[in-house]
Amino acid sequence: MSDKPETRRIVIEPVTRVEGHGKVTILLDDEAKVKQARLHIVEFRGFERFIQGRPFWELPVLVQRLCGICPVSHHLAAAKAVDGIVGVDTLTPTALKMRLLMHHGQFLQSHALHFFHLSSPDLLFGFDADVSERNVIGVAAKYPELARQGILLRKYGQEIIKATAGKKIHGTGAIPGGVNKNLSLEERDQLLSEIDQIMEWARGAVALAKGYTLEHLDDLSGFGSFDSNHLSIVRSDGAYDIYDGGLRARDAEGNIIFDHVENEKYDEYLAEEVRSWTYMKFPFIKEIGPEAGWYRVGPLARVNNCDFFDTPEAEKERKEFKSLTDDKPNNITMAYHWTRMIELLHSVEKIQELLNDSDLQGEDLVVTGKRRDEAVGIIEAPRGTLFHHYRVNEDDQVTMANLIVSTTSNNEPMNRAVQKVAEDYLSGVPEITEGLLNRVEVAIRAYDPCLSCATHAMGQMPLIVELMDQQGRIVDRKIKG
Numbered sequence: 001m002s003d004k005p006e007t008r009r010i011v012i013e014p015v016t017r018v019e020g021h022g023k024v025t026i027l028l029d030d031e032a033k034v035k036q037a038r039l040h041i042v043e044f045r046g047f048e049r050f051i052q053g054r055p056f057w058e059l060p061v062l063v064q065r066l067c068g069i070c071p072v073s074h075h076l077a078a079a080k081a082v083d084g085i086v087g088v089d090t091l092t093p094t095a096l097k098m099r100l101l102m103h104h105g106q107f108l109q110s111h112a113l114h115f116f117h118l119s120s121p122d123l124l125f126g127f128d129a130d131v132s133e134r135n136v137i138g139v140a141a142k143y144p145e146l147a148r149q150g151i152l153l154r155k156y157g158q159e160i161i162k163a164t165a166g167k168k169i170h171g172t173g174a175i176p177g178g179v180n181k182n183l184s185l186e187e188r189d190q191l192l193s194e195i196d197q198i199m200e201w202a203r204g205a206v207a208l209a210k211g212y213t214l215e216h217l218d219d220l221s222g223f224g225s226f227d228s229n230h231l232s233i234v235r236s237d238g239a240y241d242i243y244d245g246g247l248r249a250r251d252a253e254g255n256i257i258f259d260h261v262e263n264e265k266y267d268e269y270l271a272e273e274v275r276s277w278t279y280m281k282f283p284f285i286k287e288i289g290p291e292a293g294w295y296r297v298g299p300l301a302r303v304n305n306c307d308f309f310d311t312p313e314a315e316k317e318r319k320e321f322k323s324l325t326d327d328k329p330n331n332i333t334m335a336y337h338w339t340r341m342i343e344l345l346h347s348v349e350k351i352q353e354l355l356n357d358s359d360l361q362g363e364d365l366v367v368t369g370k371r372r373d374e375a376v377g378i379i380e381a382p383r384g385t386l387f388h389h390y391r392v393n394e395d396d397q398v399t400m401a402n403l404i405v406s407t408t409s410n411n412e413p414m415n416r417a418v419q420k421v422a423e424d425y426l427s428g429v430p431e432i433t434e435g436l437l438n439r440v441e442v443a444i445r446a447y448d449p450c451l452s453c454a455t456h457a458m459g460q461m462p463l464i465v466e467l468m469d470q471q472g473r474i475v476d477r478k479i480k481g
Contacts, residue, residue, distance in 0.1 A: 008032070010426070015039070015441050024440055026422050032430060037422035038277060039415050039444060048401045056085050056392045060174050063388070063403070067450055069113065071170050072106035072161055073381035076243070077388040079174035080263075080377030085392060087369025088177040094362030095178035098164050101354045102173055103243055103379070104347040105160025110382035111299075111344040112157060114448045115205065116150025119337060122442050123212050128435035146208075149201045153344075156191075156198050160351060163187045178366035188355055195352050202341075202348040206317055209341040213334065217324075220334040222424070224417035224443035227252035227331050229285065229295035230304045231409065232385055233378060236260065238307030240314075240346065242380035248305055249285060249295060254328045257285060263376040266387060272404065283409050294412035297384025298447060299339035304329040311353070314346035333417050336446040343382075381406050383448050407449045417443040 013023035027036040051062055059078040064071035076099055121134045124143060140147040158168040163183060165171025173179050213220060229252065233245035246260035261269055272281040273290045284293035309315040321338060324330060354360065377388045384406030391400040421443045425436055
């Protein structure tokens with residue numbers, strides 16, 4: 001009987017330079033070709049259960065504890081839903097614009113963190129660079145000015161959040177029916193004093209991401225890429241929107257699947273599938289079904305989906321981006337970085353616009369209405385479309401909560417990216433190398449997944465990669481750190 005292994009298993013645990021904990025398993029057949037590759041989420045989320053029984057007005061503060069990177073997104077999605085519970089459909093101009101300013105500050109800080117700190121090492125040093133250099137410390141050593149810009153861009157976004165929400169992380173600015181503060185003239189003037197420099201750096205970030213994509217376009221076109229549907233919210237006129245639009249879905253060719261769907265009707269169009277090997281669900285478009293109805297969300301989907309940006313510089317960049325595909329959706333996975341920086345530039349433009357709006361100094365902050373028992377809040381988080389759906393009882397206690405976070409919607413696309421990269425780069429390779437495995441992680445990082453948002457951490461995650469035969473014998477083993 002031959003001792004030749006028939007099946008080998010590669011494990012990457014955890015996936016690095018992402019928010020939260022996940023692992024990848026890759027199965028190879030006896031010819032060392034990839035049979036299966038999966039991204040597993042090894043954490044468990046309990047927020048939908050343990051907020052039940054809490055008074056609904058606590059939700060904007062409670063649910064943002066899902067994450068320390070994008071708490072504003074959950075804060076605002078819950079606030080929109082709670083607005084519905086208290087019967088408010090239209091905020092005062094001051095309340096709406098304060099929330100918008102907070103939201104664009106969140107986009108700026110989150111996109112800067114991901115691009116400069118988590119993804120730039122791969123782009124600047126290459127996928128095969130030594131891991132001791134291919135990290136944020138390596139970026140700071142070799143590209144100090146770029147690292148400085150990334151830090152200060154994020155810092156500025158956090159200062160916006162502090163001025164609108166009360167503090168940089170887990171603020172309290174959005175309350176049922178409005179906000180609890182306006183923007184003082186002192187806060188406004190301090191933020192405006194830095195905006196020109198922030199704008200210059202934002203333009204440079206777009207140029208960097210665009211230049212990298214165009215320079216490596218032949219290689220990136222097939223790297224973890226595939227046709228897909230795209231989902232986001234858009235404004236009533238089809239413009240890019242991150243706070244108060246209707247749901248739009250397009251297919252890979254650009255055809256509209258559905259458009260301007262109201263928040264409260266999302267569950268008539270979307271459903272979620274459960275699979276045994278991960279704690280994260282798989283959303284899909286109902287009319288298409290789970291097999292082909294999965295979709296992408298986030299910067300790539302939003303830029304593909306909208307008809308235009310309402311700020312001039314971002315719109316100019318969008319047109320250039322879409323010209324690559326003759327205005328059809330661009331399905332290159334690594335193009336997430338380019339679109340992410342277009343969004344960063346747009347947020348800076350909107351921040352500048354909002355800071356010059358005198359409504360931010362208004363004193364009419366809260367609206368009241370007729371109490372309801374159920375409401376849905378949908379916004380665009382930095383990583384994609386975010387759904388918060390709540391029901392409450394006559395005692396104001398939460399009885400049902402359903403959260404579909406951005407990373408959940410990108411679950412199937414991330415798994416397909418892992419499968420494709422594994423097939424393209426690991427099939428037939430006899431030895432594990434860190435650079436080859438990093439390619440799998442690069443494809444995942446393009447989506448900027450926030451695994452903590454979808455789950456709740458359990459246990460410790462050492463970084464060990466093992467190549468095993470079907471009898472469980474270790475053929476090769478690598479340990480990071």
